[in-house]
Amino acid sequence: MKLQTQSSIYLSSFSLVVFVLIGIVLYSLLRKLSNDELDAILRQERTEVLSNPELLLIANRAGAPFFSRLIAKEIAKSPGDTEVFYDSVNLIKGSGEKSPIRCLRFYETVQDQPVEFILFKSKLPAEQLVQQIILSMTLIAILFLFGIFLLNRFAFRRIWRDFYNTIQALKNYGPNQKALRLSGSRINEFRTLNEEIEKMTLRVSDTYDNLHNFTSHTTHEIQTPLAVIRLKSELLMQTSNLNDEQLQLIQSIGDNSRHLSQLNRSLALLFKIDHHHYSSTGIFYPATGILRQLDNLNELIDIKELKLTTRLPSEITVSMDPSLGDILVHNLVKNAIVHNQPGGMLEIDLQPDMLKVVNNGPDLSYPTDHYFSEFIKGPDSKGLGLGLSLVRKICEVSSLSVKYTYNNGLHQFKITWSEKNNKPG
Amino acid sequence: MITLLIIEDERSLRESMVSYLEPGGYRCITAGTYHEAMKAIDRYDYYCVVVDLNLPDGDGLKIIRLLKENQAKCGIIVISARDTLNDRILGLQTGADDYLVKPFDLSELNARIQSVIRRTRYTGQNYVIFRELIMDPEGKTAVLNGEQLELTRKEFDMLMYLITNKNRVITKDAIAEHIWGDSIYGTDYTEVVYTHMKNLRKKLQAKTGIDWIQTVYGSGYRITEES
Structure with a gap:
């Protein structure tokens, strides 16, 4: 939810509650005032009636003064000198409508009869007045709410403008950019925010x-000693009179230096991809890369007697760095x-929008999302455990999505891309 | 005598290269800096120059340009720790004949040097002769005792690699990397090398009656002129 919407909701619900409360208080106050006034009139009229006892005698008769507003009823026993005010309704003759009335009940003894x-x-007149007052109150409330809405809308934009600029700047901030330079703000909080963000991005970019x-120095500097170890072990192997044990030891040194070199090279590659040393543009033909690798490794396919099925239309392209594309399909x-x-x-x-590689293989019993982590290797693997990290990293920087599933003894890697971006030309 | 110039600032690497190459019949001149290299260039007519691009006092690419101007028939091999496509293209465009990424096998360097010398010095037909075997590196054909020796492309490359490094122990890893490139790494390539080597030996033995290739226990293979 947007900040502006949220604050509008808070403001209007608060105002609504306040208006309803004011309405309730005002309504009861006005009612009380009008009742008090009616009560005073009724009491006045009672005094008037009592000062003319003959009025009481003719109370219920048509044509008598107060005829329409005074009802007399004989009762067994008078409860004494009490007067009770209460609200009631009166049926208006003919129309059948009810009209609100204010009543005063009192008791008198007329000719020994209580x-x-x-x-x-x-x-009615008082109620109408109250209604009109409430109506105008409601109108004022609506106008007020509308005003708040407008004010919120325009003032909001002005006040939060710097904040939104900061958000935009942060959105555009990439991992390998220099520290952010943000414009100042008249509002203290935003100014502090910007200053802190500037400091933070400075630390990030320094780190x-x-x-x-x-990393680049380490990977580079490691290469020379590794090369020396490799060359020296190769030279050592050429010396005469070595026994089998010595030869195996030398071979082991050579093997491990080779392993370390490959590791170093792959880590350097991961690092370079991570730090955008490769462009994200270019046209890659997956079929060519896949066929080249299949051809290169065909002896391995033969030795394992793998059943190979391919569907590789040569015209399909992916828009990505071609050398990264090669590394991607080679690794897969x-x-x-x-x-x-x-x-x-x-x-x-x-296919035009995806590449699927499926192979048999034992379940490797670790969670599927771990497959792409660095240094995850199957038992007895001779590899580096970096191949799939490279696959994931390359997909990440090339806007491809990669998904791994394991089902019924089949490992499946599926790489998808959006077809419309990959029309050549 | 075939003279090589090796320009590499790291002394251990320089000495290792010389130790491997000199027994093969080369004279090796070495330079550890850009300035030494500049002085050395005028002294001999080189068959091949091995040059590291990262020198402490200058740019290896400049040396390549200078060599191209003054010694047109000299082969140039770049050895560099930089392994991106752009680095390779830059090196080759400047005039290098080959580009070898560090760390490399000495047997690989030796093979590249011989291949570059063959290409730059001997135009037209040139053959590699080993015992009774005549190999044509261009046509990828081999004739043994006057008869055509039927080899697959990979068997041919493997035999050529062994002969180029004759009398030396060549590891299975070096052979695998030479034939399949480093994309083979992490696979069961020793088995593949073994299978190819077995077939190659069978074919040679069928024609010569003796096994020219020795297995060096646990490490690799060696082809020798006497057996």
Whole structure:
């Protein structure tokens, strides 16, 4: 929900509650005032009636003064000198409508007979007045709410403008950018916010730069000693009179330095992709890359006796860096071959908007989202455990989505992209 | 005598390269800096120059440009830690004949040097002769004792690689990387190398009666001139 909507809701619900409360209070106050006034009139009329006892005698007769507003009823016993005011309704003859009245009940003894008298007066004029007052109150309330809405709308924009500028700047802020420079604000809180954000992005960009330098220096500096180890072990292997044990030791040194070099190279690649050393544009033909890798690894497919089915229309393109595309499909294909079981199936299906690689293989019993993590390897794997991290990273920077599923002994990697962006030309 | 110039600032690497290459019949001149390289360039007519692009006092690419102007017949191999496509393209466009990413195998460097020398020095037909075997690197054909030796493309490359590094132990990893590139890494490639090697030996043995290729226990293979 937008900030503006939220604050409008709060403001209007609060105002509504206040108006309703004011309305209720005003209504009861006005009612009380009008009742008090009617009561005073009724009491006045009672005194008038009592000062002319003959009026009491002719109370219920037509034509008598107060005839329409004074009812007399003989009762057994007078409860004494009491007067009771109360509200009631009167049926208007003919129309059948009810009209509100204010009544005064009192008792008098007329010619030794206790009589109950009810004197009443229409409340209609007073009620109408109250209604009109409430109506105008409601009108004022509506106008007020509308005013609040307008004020909120325009003042809001002005007040929060700097805040929204800051949000926009943060949205555009990328991981490898310099620290943000935000414009000042007349509002203290926003100014503080901007200053803190500037400081924070400065720290982020400093950390980024340090990490960047550290990693690129480390990966670069490690290469030379690794190269030395590799060359020296190769030279050592050429020396004469080595026994089998010594040869195996040298081979092991060579193997491990090779492993370390590959690891270093893959980590450096991950780092470079992460830090946008590759463009996100270009046209990649997946079929070509996949066929090249299948051709390169065909002996492995033969040795494992894999059943290979492919559907690779050569005209399908993906808009991404072609060298990253190559690394992506090479890793997927290699992964599907290496982790396959002897005699298993390998299916590669390329469609205009997706690439599916399916292979047989044992369930590797770790959660599927771990497959793409660094250094996750199957048992006895000779690889680095970085192939699928590379796949994920490349998909991330190339706006492709990658999904892994395992079902009935089949591992499936599905990479999808939006077709409309990938028409060549 | 075939003279090579090796320009590499890291002494250990330089010495290792010389140790491997000199027994193969090369004379190796070395340079550890840009200035040393500049001085060395005028001294000999080189068959091949191996140059590291990152030198402490200058740019290896400048050396390549200078060599192209003064020694047209000299082959140039870049050795560099930078492995992106752009780096390779830049190196090759400047005039290098080959680009080798560090760390590499000495056997691979040796093979690249020989291949570059063959391409730049000997135009037209040139053959590699080993014992009774004549190999044509261009046509990828081999003749043994006057008879055509039927080899697959990969068997041919493997044999060529062994002969280029004759009398040396070549590891299975180096062979795999030479034939399949480093994309093979992480797979069961030793088995693949073994299968190819077995077939190659069978084919050679059928024609010569003896096994030219020795298995070096636990590490690799060696082809020798005497057996």
